[in-house]
Amino acid sequence: MITTLMEQQRSVTASSQSPRSPSSQPYLSVSVTDPVKLGNGVQAYVSYRVITRTNLPEYQGPEKIVIRRYSDFIWLRDRLFEKYKGIFIPPLPEKSAVEKFRFSAEFIEMRRQALDIFVNRVASHHELQQSEDLRTFLQADEETMERLRSQETGIFKKKPSDFMQIFKDVQSKVSDVVLGKEKPVEESNPEYEKLKHYIFELENHLAEAQKHAYRLVKRHRELGQSLSDFGKAVKLLGACEGNSLGMAFSELGAKAETLSVKLQKEAHQILMNFEEPLKDYVRAVQSIKATIAERANAFRRHCELAETIKLKEINLNKLSLIRSDRVGEAEMEYNELKAESDEATQTFETIVRLMNEEIVCFQEQKTLDMGTAFHQFAKGQARLANGIADAWRSLLPKLESCSSS
Numbered sequence: 585m586i587t588t589l590m591e592q593q594r595s596v597t598a599s600s601q602s603p604r605s606p607s608s609q610p611y612l613s614v615s616v617t618d619p620v621k622l623g624n625g626v627q628a629y630v631s632y633r634v635i636t637r638t639n640l641p642e643y644q645g646p647e648k649i650v651i652r653r654y655s656d657f658i659w660l661r662d663r664l665f666e667k668y669k670g671i672f673i674p675p676l677p678e679k680s681a682v683e684k685f686r687f688s689a690e691f692i693e694m695r696r697q698a699l700d701i702f703v704n705r706v707a708s709h710h711e712l713q714q715s716e717d718l719r720t721f722l723q724a725d726e727e728t729m730e731r732l733r734s735q736e737t738g739i740f741k742k743k744p745s746d747f748m749q750i751f752k753d754v755q756s757k758v759s760d761v762v763l764g765k766e767k768p769v770e771e772s773n774p775e776y777e778k779l780k781h782y783i784f785e786l787e788n789h790l791a792e793a794q795k796h797a798y799r800l801v802k803r804h805r806e807l808g809q810s811l812s813d814f815g816k817a818v819k820l821l822g823a824c825e826g827n828s829l830g831m832a833f834s835e836l837g838a839k840a841e842t843l844s845v846k847l848q849k850e851a852h853q854i855l856m857n858f859e860e861p862l863k864d865y866v867r868a869v870q871s872i873k874a875t876i877a878e879r880a881n882a883f884r885r886h887c888e889l890a891e892t893i894k895l896k897e898i899n900l901n902k903l904s905l906i907r908s909d910r911v912g913e914a915e916m917e918y919n920e921l922k923a924e925s926d927e928a929t930q931t932f933e934t935i936v937r938l939m940n941e942e943i944v945c946f947q948e949q950k951t952l953d954m955g956t957a958f959h960q961f962a963k964g965q966a967r968l969a970n971g972i973a974d975a976w977r978s979l980l981p982k983l984e985s986c987s988s989s
Contacts, residue, residue: 612638612707614722616652616700619692629653630692632699636722648723654679656721657699659733663717664706669878669931670938671712672946674705675867694860701864711938769884779943780876787869794862801855808847815840832982839975850968854961861957865950872946875939882932889925896921 618633636648657676665673677698703721706712720732771777815837822833896918903911 614703619696660721670935672942674702675871790866797859804851808844811840812844832986858961879935886928886932
């Protein structure tokens with residue numbers, strides 16, 4: 585099993601919070617391991633062993649092992665998104681729509697690593713790690729998890745499982761504004777507008793970089809396959825000759841096959857340690873956009889209630905002046921609406937505060953992760969180029985002797 589750079593960074597953090605740590609140091613470390621395909625046809629799915637090690641008192645013990653499937657991770661992500669407004673919920677890997685790739689060894693391993701990263705990001709977040717839903721996810725038996733998934737009602741059931749659907753709804757409202765169907769209710773905050781512009785640009789550039797990284801993987805694999813085919817053909821050619829030229833051809837074919845293996849390995853390294861981190865950050869930016877959409881909804885709710893409060897207050901004052909017998913009822917409605925408005929204002933202000941904190945953490949982590957990914961990519965390309973050059977260079981004396989004889 586190949587460990588990605590992102591998993592290595594996570595394991596470094598977890599190592600300082602391991603079972604060997606002093607009991608005075610709280611730790612929570614999670615591993616997603618041992619993917620197993622279960623079922624057949626459209627009912628087939630992959631299960632994972634989720635191992636939790638912790639000394640936190642709210643957990644059942646120092647170690648807990650449960651079996652989870654992809655839909656359980658979706659359940660946790662959706663619950664967190666609904667309850668922790670303003671926090672950038674870590675993204676999940678997307679679901680493969682192509683049947684032939686869904687259960688390939690490479691796809692399953694990539695998903696396992698992405699799920700491991702997701703749950704550890706949640707477990708290491710100072711707010712999310714306190715979630716009761718996280719504790720349920722890490723400790724409940726399979727029957728309980730299945731029951732919880734099937735019992736989802738109300739906002740959880742109605743809420744789209746795809747974060748981006750929320751954002752598309754906001755885009756639709758923007759379209760209505762442009763067409764004159766609806767008056768816009770938006771924040772007039774230059775710094776916030778700057779942040780939104782940055783997030784949109786970042787998503788575009790990351791997606792473009794990830795697309796070309798995929799092409800690099802494909803190119804390395806195709807070149808590796810071509811070298812392998814070429815090596816086999818040249819070795820057969822060498823076997824026909826049977827003299828010094830034949831030996832030279834055989835060595836040339838063997839080198840080509842060796843380089844083919846190097847290219848295939850490097851293609852896998854680029855996939856896991858370069859393309860996947862880029863794709864992961866595309867998903868992370870989409871999560872941020874979903875939070876931006878939630879902030880827009882909270883601001884709109886805050887403004888709508890504030891306007892309604894003003895109208896209710898005017899109506900209450902009128903009723904008081906004429907000493908209407910409906911004053912008591914109107915006053916009760918006003919107080920209820922005022923409490924609702926205060927709550928909406930507090931929700932919006934909390935989202936703003938949390939987003940400001942989250943974006944700082946996101947920028948710091950992105951700088952670290954992207955710097956590491958690009959450095960490892962460049963180092964791998966340099967290593968591969970040197971290996972290819974050395975391999976071909978080692979053949980030159982024998983080939984030169986054949987060409988001069």
